[in-house]
Amino acid sequence: MNQDKVVEMLKNYRSYKFAVNNGIAGYDPCDNTGMPRGGGYGSREPRLGGGSTFQSEMDYRLYKGIVTAIEGAVSEVLDDDQATVIRRKYLDRNKRTLAQIAAERNVDPTTVTRWHKLALKQLSVALALVEPAEIINLDDVLKPA
Numbered sequence: 001m002n003q004d005k006v007v008e009m010l011k012n013y014r015s016y017k018f019a020v021n022n023g024i025a026g027y028d029p030c031d032n033t034g035m036p037r038g039g040g041y042g043s044r045e046p047r048l049g050g051g052s053t054f055q056s057e058m059d060y061r062l063y064k065g066i067v068t069a070i071e072g073a074v075s076e077v078l079d080d081d082q083a084t085v086i087r088r089k090y091l092d093r094n095k096r097t098l099a100q101i102a103a104e105r106n107v108d109p110t111t112v113t114r115w116h117k118l119a120l121k122q123l124s125v126a127l128a129l130v131e132p133a134e135i136i137n138l139d140d141v142l143k144p145a
Helices: 003-023 053-076 080-091 098-105 109-126
Strands: none
Touching: 003 053, 003 080, 003 109, 053 080, 053 109, 080 098, 080 109, 098 109
8 A cells, every 4th residue: 555545544544433433333234123333323223314224334344444454553563653653643633743743752853754754654564455435425425305
């Protein structure tokens, strides 16, 4: 996978995670209650704009796989300095620039830039089999016909 795709997935990580936790819920067709496995839907089936429960399940699995892959790769592949840079630049709620990270860590900005480049290179290898998923814009999906 090229580094641009890695950066795209990292930038969308919080949206993927939010969708898994609150928006797109996996659905168990064997459950006769019509309840999704995850939260966010109350007692109705997980449908986006009238879509099928099958599609919701597929979206849930895709997004959950991306979240799991990113979290695993950052934790298992990167060293502590590289992981800190990736978390602060892409995964944290309040994202920081590389210059801000350098100031916080009390290191030279070129060092943080080097950590960032190495991290993206390693994540490109670790996430090679993961394809970025399109983030569904609910404004387009839920427009009245």
